Amino acid sequence: MTNTFCENGRASSGATHLPSQETPGEVTSLRGLIESLSDAGRLVRVSELTHWRFDLGRITRESKTPLLFENIADYPGQCVFTNGLRTIDLIRLALGMESGTSRDDLIAELRQRIARPVRPRVVETGPVLENILQGSAVNLLTLPVPQWNENDCGRYLGTWHINVTKDPETGQRNVGVYRMQLLGPNQATVSTAPESHLAQHVAKAEKAGRALPMAVAIGVSEAVIMSAAAAYPYGMDEYELAGGLLQKAVELIECQTVNLEVPANSEIVIEGLIHPGVRVQDGPYFDYTGTTNTNPAAFLFEATQIMFRNNPIFRGTSIGIPGAEDHQLLAILAELSLLDFHRSSVKKHIQDMVLKQRLLRWTSTD
Numbered sequence: 001m002t003n004t005f006c007e008n009g010r011a012s013s014g015a016t017h018l019p020s021q022e023t024p025g026e027v028t029s030l031r032g033l034i035e036s037l038s039d040a041g042r043l044v045r046v047s048e049l050t051h052w053r054f055d056l057g058r059i060t061r062e063s064k065t066p067l068l069f070e071n072i073a074d075y076p077g078q079c080v081f082t083n084g085l086r087t088i089d090l091i092r093l094a095l096g097m098e099s100g101t102s103r104d105d106l107i108a109e110l111r112q113r114i115a116r117p118v119r120p121r122v123v124e125t126g127p128v129l130e131n132i133l134q135g136s137a138v139n140l141l142t143l144p145v146p147q148w149n150e151n152d153c154g155r156y157l158g159t160w161h162i163n164v165t166k167d168p169e170t171g172q173r174n175v176g177v178y179r180m181q182l183l184g185p186n187q188a189t190v191s192t193a194p195e196s197h198l199a200q201h202v203a204k205a206e207k208a209g210r211a212l213p214m215a216v217a218i219g220v221s222e223a224v225i226m227s228a229a230a231a232y233p234y235g236m237d238e239y240e241l242a243g244g245l246l247q248k249a250v251e252l253i254e255c256q257t258v259n260l261e262v263p264a265n266s267e268i269v270i271e272g273l274i275h276p277g278v279r280v281q282d283g284p285y286f287d288y289t290g291t292t293n294t295n296p297a298a299f300l301f302e303a304t305q306i307m308f309r310n311n312p313i314f315r316g317t318s319i320g321i322p323g324a325e326d327h328q329l330l331a332i333l334a335e336l337s338l339l340d341f342h343r344s345s346v347k348k349h350i351q352d353m354v355l356k357q358r359l360l361r362w363t364s365t366d
């Protein structure tokens with residue numbers, strides 16, 4: 001893959017890279033956010049040679065600034081973006097709000113926005129369709145996937161991405177963030193809490209003796225990541241929540257080999273299957289708690305297709321230190337009563353009921 005995007009932080013050819021549904025500088029795409037941060041003087045471009053093994057993670061952890069790594073060892077021309085939500089002010093910018101307002105004002109504004117979810121819109125085409133590789137042509141090792149920390153056992157494909165699946169019985173969609181360790185050219189783990197919505201989908205698929213289709217989107221708007229990380233009641237659509245946060249419908253395209261929908265302006269989309277009845281070890285991984293964590297019973301994902309924008313920007317993050325961007329995000333979600341690690345079923349049940357009632361009082365706008 002060659003990359004001209006990184007040379008100046010803008011798409012090399014406006015006509016090709018910024019189709020009608022994407023306005024430059026809008027935070028509805030990762031690329032738009034990067035452009036906004038650059039225009040606001042908030043983006044640091046790391047042009048020195050940086051190694052995907054440890055360097056990227058260390059520099060990310062040491063910085064409180066959004067970073068665009070433009071010179072990655074073994075991956076000439078490819079970019080990695082980190083730290084987009086590293087401070088409260090960056091969260092404001094990622095949601096298209098004014099910089100510098102008070103934290104209370106931010107929370108009040110977000111409460112209003114999440115009470116007005118906006119349904120996603122399926123569109124015919126999107127920039128992620130610019131490149132499509134299938135079957136034996138799929139090689140995840142061509143992506144600059146970092147080994148973020150010395151304590152990690154390997155490279156992590158999924159740290160700031162979304163996993164999209166559907167309930168095999170009802171067809172209801174779930175969008176979550178569940179870490180993924182790269183295992184080979186077309187394989188990765190998916191590590192979830194047993195009560196997570198994705199784990200419930202796998203359990204239903206396994207009961208029927210079937211694989212579970214899954215799409216992974218890397219490089220989506222931060223509003224979509226925030227919504228995927230939120231404890232949204234089972235069966236409610238995280239893309240609607242993201243639409244609420246942005247007050248604009250998330251534009252989706254249909255995947256090609258699986259019956260799932262992903263943001264049309266994703267940088268990278270990987271389609272594939274979670275194999276039924278198979279468990280693999282994920283980790284050790286340096287987790288948000290600041291300690292390593294191993295999941296001996298992670299799911300096994302096999303990629304069957306990869307789609308990516310011209311000159312894709314890989315998005316990930318390095319966590320495990322106080323104040324890392326996952327902490328910033330989780331703190332905001334907690335204040336919005338949208339945080340749950342699936343540990344207390346009673347608490348979650350009450351929270352889900354309250355949330356459902358609150359949201360259903362408002363009708364979505366198309």
Ligand SMILES: Cc1cc2nc3c(=O)[nH]c(=O)nc-3n(C[C@H](O)[C@H](O)[C@H](O)COP(=O)(O)O)c2cc1C
Binds near residue numbers: 193229230232326342
């Ligand atoms: C950066 C980040 C990484 C996360 N990694 C995981 C993970 O590996 N496994 C997991 O079960 N939850 C993880 N979470 C928390 C889930 O995304 C969160 O519990 C979400 O509500 C899950 O969606 P669900 O309720 O639809 O299952 C992560 C959250 C963030 C912000």
